[in-house]
Amino acid sequence: MTDHDAYEKATRPEDITRLFVERSNAGDAAGVAALYEEDAVLAYPPGQRTVGREAIRALWEKVLANRPHFAPEPPLPTLISGDLALTATPPSDGAGARAQVVRRQADGSWLRVLDQPEFADPAKGA
Template sequence: MTEREKASRPEDLTRLFVERANAKDAEGLALLYEEDAVMAYPPGSRTVGRAAIRELWARLLPRMPRFEPEAPLPTLVSGDLALTSTPPRDGAGARAQVVRRQPDGTWLRVLDQPEFTRPAD
């Protein structure tokens, strides 16, 4: 197995996510998350833990279209925690992640909300 690039900055996680999703690399995607991370996906549910996140992406990636990079909004950092976010290209909603600095100085996702949508009026 080759060594995968790690996120040296919180913002790297979004780029690495897009690269690995486009490579259909479910294992590589899962490695962007802490062992007990929580992802609010599929919509209306939660996927808990790196193993479950890997299984989810292994099922979904073969049917998903190519991901396009999205410019990140400014990252908010407090010590070893950071909030990253991107506005989707289609202008609908937002994406946000809480990430944590690891003992080796790299960053991993702890909480991932890949789709926010406006509530119905």
């Protein structure tokens, strides 16, 4: 059984954001990583990429060690094309958006493939 199989699965693309918040607030780095495909790409830390579920788990262990609290953010409308979907949420601080590409798995659940949690402001040259 993989880490992904041990956790509640996202039955809709929008479920991933809720599960992310729940698992992050519980300090569960493995649970957060289970929301990603094995070879997923996370654009975090800012300006860098973290590639692969195991690297994402290791990153979240470090982030969650500081016990941050994540507030739920209402999703923007999801765009679905076949087995791919684009999900997004507007950050509560009003700075841009967060966007993810998710893919339907063979069992009908959804996992993140690409995750852009922060967008650099082009006006600031970042």
